[in-house]
Amino acid sequence: MKLYNTLSRSIEEFEPLDPPNVGLYACGPTVYDYTHIGHLRKYINDDLLVRTLAANRYKVRHVMNITDVGHLTSDADAGEDKLEKGAAKLGKSVLEVAKYFEDDFWKSLALVNVEKPDVTARATEHIDDQIALIETLIDKGYTYKTRQAIYFDISKFPNYTKLSRQKLSEKMAGARGDVVVDARKRNPADFALWFFTVDRFANHTLRWKSPFGEGFPGWHIECSAMSMKYLGLSFDIHTGGTDHIPVHHTNEIAQSEAATGAPFVKYWVHHAFLTVEDEKMAKSKGNFYRISELVEKGYNPLAFRYLTFQTHYRSEMNFTFESLAGAKLALNRLYERASYFKEVHKHADIEFERDFLDSLSQDLNTPRALSIMWGMLGSNLSDSVKASTLYKMDEVLGLKIKENAVLLHDIPESVMKLVHDREELRKQKQFTRADHLRSKLEKMGYILDDEKDRTRVLRKI
Numbered sequence: 074m075k076l077y078n079t080l081s082r083s084i085e086e087f088e089p090l091d092p093p094n095v096g097l098y099a100c101g102p103t104v105y106d107y108t109h110i111g112h113l114r115k116y117i118n119d120d121l122l123v124r125t126l127a128a129n130r131y132k133v134r135h136v137m138n139i140t141d142v143g144h145l146t147s148d149a150d151a152g153e154d155k156l157e158k159g160a161a162k163l164g165k166s167v168l169e170v171a172k173y174f175e176d177d178f179w180k181s182l183a184l185v186n187v188e189k190p191d192v193t194a195r196a197t198e199h200i201d202d203q204i205a206l207i208e209t210l211i212d213k214g215y216t217y218k219t220r221q222a223i224y225f226d227i228s229k230f231p232n233y234t235k236l237s238r239q240k241l242s243e244k245m246a247g248a249r250g251d252v253v254v255d256a257r258k259r260n261p262a263d264f265a266l267w268f269f270t271v272d273r274f275a276n277h278t279l280r281w282k283s284p285f286g287e288g289f290p291g292w293h294i295e296c297s298a299m300s301m302k303y304l305g306l307s308f309d310i311h312t313g314g315t316d317h318i319p320v321h322h323t324n325e326i327a328q329s330e331a332a333t334g335a336p337f338v339k340y341w342v343h344h345a346f347l348t349v350e351d352e353k354m355a356k357s358k359g360n361f362y363r364i365s366e367l368v369e370k371g372y373n374p375l376a377f378r379y380l381t382f383q384t385h386y387r388s389e390m391n392f393t394f395e396s397l398a399g400a401k402l403a404l405n406r407l408y409e410r411a412s413y414f415k416e417v418h419k420h421a422d423i424e425f426e427r428d429f430l431d432s433l434s435q436d437l438n439t440p441r442a443l444s445i446m447w448g449m450l451g452s453n454l455s456d457s458v459k460a461s462t463l464y465k466m467d468e469v470l471g472l473k474i475k476e477n478a479v480l481l482h483d484i485p486e487s488v489m490k491l492v493h494d495r496e497e498l499r500k501q502k503q504f505t506r507a508d509h510l511r512s513k514l515e516k517m518g519y520i521l522d523d524e525k526d527r528t529r530v531l532r533k534i
């Protein structure tokens with residue numbers, strides 16, 4: 074298997090530290106707002122990576138953090154704590170807000186069939202681990218203290234920018250553009266390990282006692298403390314968005330390697346961004362879609378999963394409703410094909426299965442994997458072998474093809490009458506009554522798919 078490693082800027086042969094075990098840490102959400110499709114793209118591709126590793130017979134331990142404290146509105150120590158700000162806006166406690174948005178996160182993930190990690194680590198439940206790591210850094214002389222915070226002194230860590238490959242002078246110029254909030258900070262790129270609840274954080278509600286004073290952890294330290302706790306001082310894969318390269322992940326490497334003296338992560342995997350209709354997602358533009366909104370618009374959430382695979386994870390993905398409609402059509406065709414399979418052969422076709430896994434094992438080439446899947450369906454294999462091969466592929470793709478395979482035949486008269494009644498109601502624009510009939514039919518086990526000039530009715534198996 075091959076993976077692109079941001080550290081070397083090249084595609085490398087994947088060789089885990091302790092095969093067949095693989096330790097994988099994924100930067101998780103800061104739970105102060107709803108999960109949107111840009112986030113989901115990242116978690117869908119993480120899920121695909123985990124499933125591809127499993128298909129290659131690796132035993133993956135997947136750890137993800139939930140940030141419920143310490144992430145300021147700027148990644149570089151300026152601004153307010155996102156959670157505290159969100160809580161104040163909603164008039165709720167910080168932990169209530171965190172719980173509410175964490176629930177939304179899991180629900181969104183479930184809709185696109187992303188499996189839960191083996192370990193979910195909340196920052197607020199690992200304060201002791203973070204304090205211990207900060208103590209090690211203090212003992213080893215990598216830190217200094219001001220009235221406001223304990224900082225990691227980047228001048229003590231050679232090769233600080235090895236991941237981002239920025240020149241330190243450029244980085245410092247960039248950091249200087251931020252609001253300077255602590256005049257005693259020695260170097261603009263130094264970063265806080267621990268904030269004291271004084272001055273601008275005097276009203277911070279989440280606070281803990283520590284040997285160095287009452288306060289709360291900086292954002293970066295949680296990922297180092299929790300990943301090393303569950304995966305060891307050195308582990309195989311760390312994932313995150315490309316936006317994390319210059320600050321968050323750079324800081325994670327510095328503080329982890331300074332504390333342990335060992336290489337922190339072997340392969341850094343970074344996901345590219347998602348744009349909507351060629352524009353960056355932004356609340357002000359109203360293009361901030363949640364998966365539940367796509368469902369309300371009548372899309373199967375797995376159509377978004379399918380759509381995600383049409384773009385390689387390292388390329389920018391441009392979401393449009395036109396492309397989503399195309400993905401929905403393709404997915405329905407897949408379900409429809411599966412509905413004709415009367416039996417499933419014991420074994421998948423070896424060649425197609427191998428080509429499919431090979432393409433995913435080449436740095437997750439999902440567009441190619443999809444085309445191999447369609448090629449297989451169009452081949453002259455018998456239906457029963459096609460069925461077993463398709464279901465085998467779907468163990469990695471996670472499109473729930475078997476569960477959604479539907480019978481297109483043998484729809485009883487009584488059901489067809491309800492379908493026609495509903496079509497009449499829709500023509501008369503009586504949508505509430507039409508929707509009522511749709512739910513009634515769904516409860517009876519029938520799925521309706523409204524196309525331009527007709528409604529297809531499918532039966533769940």
Ligand SMILES: [Zn+2]
Binds near residue numbers: 099100
């Ligand atoms: Zn992180």
